[in-house]
Amino acid sequence: xxxxxxxxxxxxxxxxxxxxxxxxxxxxxxxxxxxxxxxxxxxxxxxxxxxxxxxxxxxxxxxxxxxxxxxxxxxxxxxxxxxxxxxxxxxxxxxxxxxxxxxxxxxxxxxxxxxxxxxxxxxxxxxxxxxxxxxxxxxxxxxxxxxxxxxxxxxxxxxxxxxxxxxxxxxxxxxxxxxxxxxxxxxxxxxxxxxxxxxxxxxxxxxxxxxxxxxxxxxxxxxxxxxxxxxxxxxxxxxxxxxxxxxxxxxxxxxxxxxxxxxxxxxxxxxxxxxxxxxxxxxxxxxxxxxxxxxxxxxxxxxxxxxxxxxxxxxxxxxxxxxxxxxxxxxxxxxxxxxxxxxxxxxxxxxxxxxxxxxxxxxxxxxxxxxxxxxxxxxxxxxxxxxxxxxxxxxxxxxxxxxxxxxxxxx
Amino acid sequence: xxxxxxxxxxxxxxxxxxxxxxxxxxxxxxxxxxxxxxxxxxxxxxxxxxxxxxxxxxxxxxxxxxxxxxxxxxxxxxxxxxxxxxxxxxxxxxxxxxxxxxxxxxxxxxxxxxxxxxxxxxxxxxxxxxxxxxxxxxxxxx
Numbered sequence: 001x002x003x004x005x006x007x008x009x010x011x012x013x014x015x016x017x018x019x020x021x022x023x024x025x026x027x028x029x030x031x032x033x034x035x036x037x038x039x040x041x042x043x044x045x046x047x048x049x050x051x052x053x054x055x056x057x058x059x060x061x062x063x064x065x066x067x068x069x070x071x072x073x074x075x076x077x078x079x080x081x082x083x084x085x086x087x088x089x090x091x092x093x094x095x096x097x098x099x100x101x102x103x104x105x106x107x108x109x110x111x112x113x114x115x116x117x118x119x120x121x122x123x124x125x126x127x128x129x130x131x132x133x134x135x136x137x138x139x140x141x142x143x144x145x146x147x148x149x150x151x152x153x154x155x156x157x158x159x160x161x162x163x164x165x166x167x168x169x170x171x172x173x174x175x176x177x178x179x180x181x182x183x184x185x186x187x188x189x190x191x192x193x194x195x196x197x198x199x200x201x202x203x204x205x206x207x208x209x210x211x212x213x214x215x216x217x218x219x220x221x222x223x224x225x226x227x228x229x230x231x232x233x234x235x236x237x238x239x240x241x242x243x244x245x246x247x248x249x250x251x252x253x254x255x256x257x258x259x260x261x262x263x264x265x266x267x268x269x270x271x272x273x274x275x276x277x278x279x280x281x282x283x284x285x286x287x288x289x290x291x292x293x294x295x296x297x298x299x300x301x302x303x304x305x306x307x308x309x310x311x312x313x314x315x316x317x318x319x320x321x322x323x324x325x326x327x328x329x330x331x332x333x334x335x336x337x338x339x340x341x342x343x344x345x346x347x348x349x350x351x352x353x354x355x356x357x358x359x360x361x362x363x364x365x366x367x368x369x370x371x372x373x374x375x376x377x378x379x380x381x382x383x384x385x386x387x388x389x390x391x392x393x394x395x396x397x398x399x400x401x402x403x404x405x406x407x408x409x410x411x
Numbered sequence: 412x413x414x415x416x417x418x419x420x421x422x423x424x425x426x427x428x429x430x431x432x433x434x435x436x437x438x439x440x441x442x443x444x445x446x447x448x449x450x451x452x453x454x455x456x457x458x459x460x461x462x463x464x465x466x467x468x469x470x471x472x473x474x475x476x477x478x479x480x481x482x483x484x485x486x487x488x489x490x491x492x493x494x495x496x497x498x499x500x501x502x503x504x505x506x507x508x509x510x511x512x513x514x515x516x517x518x519x520x521x522x523x524x525x526x527x528x529x530x531x532x533x534x535x536x537x538x539x540x541x542x543x544x545x546x547x548x549x550x551x552x553x
Contacts, residue, residue, distance in 0.1 A: 345474035347449055347474040347534075348474045351532065363448060364449065371450065406415075407418060407475055408424075
C-alpha cells in the first residue's frame with residue numbers, strides 16, 4: 001500500500017538519520033517534509049527570477065509577478081475558489097485567522113453578539129476570537145464534544161442562534177484527528193445570518209477541499225503543513241465579503257492612491273497584501289499543489305487510513321497506552337493519533353522516542369483548552385503523511401515499548 | 412546523547428517518588444511557575460523565616476526532568492539563607508545554559524549537578540530550570 005521507495009527519492013530529508021537512527025518522521029501535523037520538486041521551485045525562483053513583484057517595469061519583476069499570480073490561480077483551483085481574487089496570501093494560517101478576526105470580527109461583531117468556536121480549536125483559531133470578544137463585548141461560546149470526541153450535536157443545534165455572528169471551526173482537529181461535518185455547521189450558521197470560517201490547517205494537505213461545496217465564507221491554511229515552505233499561508237474568502245472588509249495590515253502595495261491625510265485601498269486581493277510578499281514561498285506552494293494533484297488525494301487518504309488501521313490495534317494491545325479521539329462512531333478518523341503512556345509525561349516519551357530516531361509531538365499541541373476539557377495536561381501525538389510506512393509504525397511502537405522501562409516503571 | 416545519561420537512576424528515583432512534592436503547612440509564600448511550551452505548572456511553597464529558607468515543597472504536574480529537578484532543588488536549599496539559595500539557583504541555571512562549567516564550582520550543587528547532561532538536550536532545558544526560576548522569583552522580594 002504505502003510504497004516508501006516511491007516517495008523517499010522525492011524527500012531527501014527522510015533518508016537522513018536522527019540520533020544515529022533512521023529517521024521516523026511522525027510529526028506531520030506540525031509540519032510536513034518537503035519534496036525535491038518543491039525545493040527546486042524555491043531554488044529556481046531565488047536563483048533565476050528574484051525581483052520585487054508588482055513594482056518594477058523590467059523583465060525579472062514581471063516574471064516574479066507572473067510566478068506569484070500563477071500561485072494564486074493554482075491555489076484557487078486547488079480549493080475550488082470561484083475566482084483567484086478570493087485567495088489572499090499570508091504568512092501562515094495564524095495570520096489568515098488574525099486577518100479575519102481583526103478585519104471582519106472587529107467590524108461586524110458587537111456587544112451582546114456571540115462567536116461560536118469548538119473546544120477542539122488550535123490556539124490560532126481561539127485566541128484571536130477571545131480577543132475580539134473581549135474588545136467588542138461579545139460572548140465567546142464553545143461547541144463541546146460527544147463522548148466519542150466528535151463535536152456535540154446538541155451544541156451545534158442549540159448554540160447557533162440569532163445572536164451568533166460568526167462560527168469558526170476546524171475541519172480536522174489537530175489533536176483528535178477527527179473530520180468535522182463542516183457543510184452542516186456552515187448551513188446552520190448561514191441559516192441565522194452568521195458567517196462561517198473553517199480552519200483547514202490539518203485538512204487541506206490530506207483530503208480534497210472544495211470551498212464552494214462547503215459554502216464556507218472563510219477558509220484558512222498554512223503552506224508548510226502541505227509540502228510547501230514555511231512563511232506562506234492562505235486565506236480564502238468569498239469575494240463580496242472580502243471586498244466589504246477594511247484592510248488588516250497597511251503599507252505598500254495595498255493602496256490605490258495616498259495623500260497626506262487619506263488613502264484609498266487597492267482592489268482585492270492587493271488590499272490584504274501589504275508590503276513585499278513571499279514570492280518564493282508562493283512558487284513553492286505551486287509546486288506542492290502540482291505534487292499533490294499528481295499524487296491524488298484518493299491515494300493520500302488510502303495510505304493514511306492503512307497506517308492508522310495498522311497502528312491502532314498495536315497501540316490497543318499495550319495496556320499502558322491511553323488513546324484520544326480513536327473511538328469515533330463515524331468513519332471520520334484521519335492520520336493523527338493522540339496518546340499518553342501511563343505514568344510518563346509526554347515530554348519524556350518524546351525524548352525517549354527521539355533517541356530511537358522517532359519524531360513525535362509532545363505537549364498541548366497549541367490546544368490547551370481541549371486538553372483541560374479532556375482532563376489532561378498534555379499528550380503525545382503521532383501524525384502520518386503519505387510517505388510514512390508500516391515500517392515507521394513498527395519502529396514507533398517498538399520504541400514506545402521501551403519508554404516505561406527507561407524511567408524505571410514495570411511494563 | 413545516550414538515554415541513560417539523561418534518565419539516570421537519580422532522576423528516575425526523584426521523579427517516581429518526589430519526597431518534597433506535597434503541601435507545606437505554614438508556608439510564608441508560594442509562587443506558580445509554568446512552562447508555556449508544554450503547559451506544565453508547578454507551585455513552589457516556601458517557609459522563609461529570619462532570612463532563611465526553613466522549608467519548601469512543591470505541587471503540580473510535569474515531566475520526569477522537571478519533577479526530579481524540583482525535588483532535588485528543595486533538598487539543596489532547605490536551611491540555606493535567602494541570598495545563598497538564590498546564588499545556588501543562578502549557578503544551576505548557569506550550568507544548564509552551559510555558562511558555568513567548572514566542576515569545582517558545580518560541586519556546591521551536590522545532586523543537582525548530576526542534571527548537567529540536560530544542557531545537551533536543548534528541548535529539555537526549560538524542564539530542568541522551571542523550579543529554579545520559580546525559586547529565584549519567589550525569593551526576589553524577600
